[in-house]
Amino acid sequence: MKILSIRRLRGPNVHLSRPAIVARLHLDALTGRETSDVAGFTERILRALPGLAEHHCAAGSPGGFVSRMRGGTYFGHVTEHVSIELSQRIGRDVSFGRTVSAGEPGLYDLIIECPVDESPDSTLPAELLETAAELVAAVAGGESVPAADLAERLTALTALAEREATGPSTRSIIAAARRRGIPVERYADLSLLRLGWGTRRRLAWAAMTDRTSGVGVDIAADKQVTRRLLEDAGVPVAPGGAARTVAEAVHLLDVLGAPVVVKPRQGRQGEHVELNLRTPGDVERAYTAAGGDVVVERQFAGRDYRVLVVAGEVVAVAERVAAHVVGDGESTVARLVAQTNADPRRGAGHAQVLTRIQLDANALAALDRQGCTPDTVPAAGRQVWLRENANLSTGGTGSDVTDRAHPDVTRLCLRVAALVGLDIAGIDLRLADIAAPLPPTGDPEQLGAGVIEVNAVPGLRMHLAPVRGRSRDVGDAIVRAMFPGGSDGRIPTVAVTGTNGKTTVTRLVAHVLAGTGLRVGVASTDGVAIDGRVVRLGDSTGPRSAQMVLGDPGVQAAVLETARGGTLRRGLGYDWTDVGVLTNITADHLGQDGLESIEDLAHVKALIAERVRDGGTLVLNADDPWVRSIAERPRVRADRKRLVWFGTDSRQPVLAEHLGRGGTAYVLQDGWLVQANGGRRTPLLRVADVPGSFGGAAPYAAVNALAAAAAARALGAALDVVAERLAAFEPRVDNPGRATLLRLGDVTLFVDYAHNPAAIATVLRTLHRLWGPQRCVAAVTLPGDRRDDLLAASAQVLADGVTRAVLYDDEDPRGRAPGEVSALVEREMRGRRPLIQAVRAPGYQAGVEAALRLAVAGDVILVLYEKLEPMLHHLEGLGAVPADSAVVHAERLSAHPSRAVLRSTSAAASP
Incomplete structure (x- = not known):
């Protein structure tokens, strides 16, 4: 078997609401065979992975999958379950899987969920799938998998999972944010998090936020600067000083008196911190190990405490105990360390809540000072220390003592955090007892205790999972500080989808919202724009573009065109939106990405409706039967969303019933765009005044405006602002490439992106109303990735709608031959109309010029393009200039007075 490809669906997708991977698997020699065809397969796979016996599969109860294997199932299905079982064996929380045919014998897509916070760049899913495929192939080939080999492989996978996983501190912040409904995104495999969207966006990197003072971090990083700053402020700190030479360090020992502590001036996580140093030799050794440039301090007696301060509040206090083992009278120190490290809470580095103890040089030195070696067998009950510093990163443990901390201590720590300038600080103290009051004097000589260190980006593990005492939700404290007042960190967000019209509606909604004073971020077919400025060109309807908009700190509202391709291939770039708009669903893109019917397409588009938050607004086209069907889907749950319809006729049954129940809709009535609330009607704008409607000859423009008005009103835009902004929309500037009018001599050019039968038919109806069928010429290209029957349908629409046509191919043939x-x-076209005048041209430039030669004065040329900018550049080079749609409309009326009254009765799709 071979894994041919793997892609990650980063957010909600058509399979489930969580991230997933889609792996393309080829069964090779196992094609056409089932598990029941291989003698002993089920028993051998169960011996290797007994946990498979608990898998439910379609039966809905444990043992269901085993029944399927014994009855006969294909090996792609088995690979899915084995991958899930391997994930669970290494502690990766995964339970959902599905295997579907990829259209060819032996070719399958495995859809398997991913942990929500797993790095998008993680290599672990691929490793798990490769291991699963190899194991299944081996067992199907008659082999038994040795337990030792599988254990070795699982150990390697576990290590990889630990390396790529977020640490406990980061996980606690993510969990707290999700409980609050705050969107949170992890960057790559880092501990860097983006919480919230747009202007409410915040960043966190472990226990550091984007408001953490850089000066404070630098102060805390320099132990000498920290102690001097605190000492000058009257805070009790250990007497000491900096040393840049061995002689200076030894001199400080003489001045301070033993015992002393030597630590790197810029050290972190307890590395190279040496305690209980009593002789010049001890100090010299510690100085060398630390790499020079050290701080030498008097060692306070007492217990080690860590106090966590967040935004002016002490949120947790832990007593820390250095790494140690307790003798049992039988085991060596080395064996006791191994037993301690077997605790599942311990892991490498910071992946788990505790760190494994290392028998390294520091541990050996600590043992030596106690007269021990790794082979020593300590007496029962004897504590043997492996470190003298109490850092968790060197194997120490923590016990919660928050409720015992004396107010004097908490006041001192709050002052220390403020003096250093940190919003989040871990303050290390040595005190006789955290519960005792501090003497009135701050003199450390008299106290014999005080602050020994201040930490920026403090570890949270000891507070989240203390070995004794209550766990403290310090992640929630950090999130509360970042998002006070219960904020969910979200900005108003609209998602727009459909087959046709979605780009225009996206631009209209953004235009209206900008009129309310909001800085709007837009992702659409043509690019990403922030507050009216384009920051990225090209198709931007997928999850990465959505994240680009939502992650911009200047954006106050987001409007996201969400297309089929990005949704299927990468999932959504957001979890929920406030408003979802579905324009229409017609035949397009069939034959791509597993879509074979309009029903399949509707299933994909329904995801945008499903991901409108509870209490949000779903805006649907009442004239489109497929859109109407989406409202009935159980997962849409319209009863928990506000449903708003738009359409061309308020008497349409769905609209009439909705309005009869007191609902809201946006409709065309008596030549006006109207907001309807139950029986009340409020006019917004005359259809004839809708920009791009050509006085009503293009009813799709009015339908698009209805959808945009509904979305903007759902976000609180005032009626007068909606009407004013819709009227001020300039298609040539605000909606380029959609019904863009140019003039070249006596010929009009109608530039549009219609590329499917419904869109082309809609445009041609408009041209017929304005110019008449006999005056229509076409210079067209159609995308090569459409199925033959869809291309044929588009060709037939063109044959019915134009008298002359020039056909050219996209520069990108999308898998087709030139x-x-x-x-x-x-x-x-010739099959539809044998006598039609149709020619072919080698490219868009030759195509346009050939169409101009076919046209005569007064004609209109429908120009369908692949890429807008090159096409417009070429037309301008030929001398084409912008045409005023109102002037064109007036010219047509004067030439055809009978067209002066045009009623908008069609719910046609917009290009």
Whole structure:
């Protein structure tokens, strides 16, 4: 078996609401075979992975999957379950899987969920799948998998999972944010988190936030600067000083008196911190190990405490105990260490709540000072220390003593955090007892205790999972400080989808919201724009573009065009939106990404409706039967969302019933765009005044405006602002490439992106109303990744709608042979109308020029493009200039007075 490809769905997707991977698997020699065809397969796979016996599969109860294997199931299905079982064996929380045919014999797609906070760049899913495929192939080949080999592989996978996982501190912040409904995104495999969206966005890196003072971090990083700053403020700190030479360090020992502590001036996590140093030799050794540039301090007696301060509040206090083992009278120190490290709470580095104890040089030195070696067998009950510093990163443990901390201590720590300038600080103290009051004097000589260190980006593990005492939700304290007042960190967000019209509606909604004073971020087919400025060109309808908008700290509202391709291939770039808009669903993109019918397409588009938050607004086209069907889907749960319809006729049954129940809709009535609330009607704008409607000749423009008005009103835009901004929308500037009018001499150019039968038909109806069928010429290209039947349908629509046509191919044939699409379109057009004047051209430049030669004064040329910018540049080079749609409309009326009254009765799709 071979894993051919793996892609990650980063957010909610058509399979489930969590991230997932989609792996393309080829069964090779196992194609066409089932588990029941291989003698002993089920028993051998169960011996290797007994946990498979608990898998439910379709039966819905434990043992269901085993029944399937014994009855016969394909090996792709088995690989899915084995991958899930391997994930669970290494502590990776995964339970959902699905295997579907990929259209060819032996070819399957395995859809398996991913832990929500797993790095998007993680290599672990691929490793798990490769291991699963190898194991299944081996067992199917008659082999038994040795337990030792599998254990070795699982150990390697566990180590990889620990390396890529977030640490406990980061996990606690993520969990607290999710409980609050705050969107949180992890960057790559780092501990860097983005919480919230737009102007409410905040960043956190472990226990450091974007408001943490850089000066404070630098102060805390320099132990000498910290102690001097605190000492000058009257805070009790250990007497001491900095040493840049061995002689200076030894001199400080003489001045301070033994015992002393030597630590790197810029050290972290307890590395190279040496305690109980009493002789010049001890100090010299510690100085060398620390790499020079050290701080030498009097060693306070007492217990080690860590106090966590967050935003002016002491949220947790822990007593720390250095790494040690307790003798049992039988085991060596080395064996006791191994037994301690077997605790599942202990891991490498900071992956688990405790760190494994290392028998390294520092541990050996500590043992030596106690007269021990790793082979010593301590007496029962004897504590043997492996470190003298109490850092968790060197194997120490913590016990919660928050409720015992005396107010004097908490006041002192709050003052220390403020003096250093840290919003989050871990303050290390040595005191006789955290519960005792501090003497009135701050003189450390008299106290014999005080502050020994201040830590920026403090570890949270000892507070989250103390070995004794109550766990403290310090992640929640950090999130509360970042998002006070219960904020969920979200900005108003609209998602727009559909087959046609979604780009125009996206731009309209953004235009209206900008009129309310908001800085709007937009992701659409043509790029990403922030507050009206384009920051990225190209198709931007997928999850990465959505994240680009939502992650911009200047954005106050987001409007996200969300297309089929990005949704299927990468999932959504957001968890929920406030408003979801579905324009229409017609035949397009069938044959791609597993979509074979309009029903399949509707299933994908329904995801945008499902991901409107409870209490949000779902805006649906009442004239489109497929859109209407989405409202009935159980997962849409319209009863928990506010449903708003738009359409061309308030008498349409769905609209009439909705309004009869007192609902809200946006409709066309008596030549106006109208907001309808139950029986009340409020006019917004005359249809004839809708920009791009050509006085009503293009009813789709009015339908798009209705959808945009509904979305903007759902976010609180005032009626007068909606009407004013819709009227001020300039199609040529605000909606380029959609019904863009140009003039070249006596010929009008109608530039549009229609690329499926419904969209082309809609545009041609408009041109017929304005110019008449006999005056229509076309210079068209169609995308090569459409199925032949869809290209044929588009060709037939063109044949019915124009008298002359020039056909050219996209520069990117999208998997087709050069000239294949234009040849197919020409053949279909001639089959529909044998006498039609249709020619082919080698590219868009030749295509436009050939169409101009076919046109005569007063004609209109429908120009369908692949890429807008090159097309407009070429047309301008030929001398084309912008045309005023109102002037064109007036010219057509004067030439055809009978068209002066145009009623908007169609719910046609917009291009």
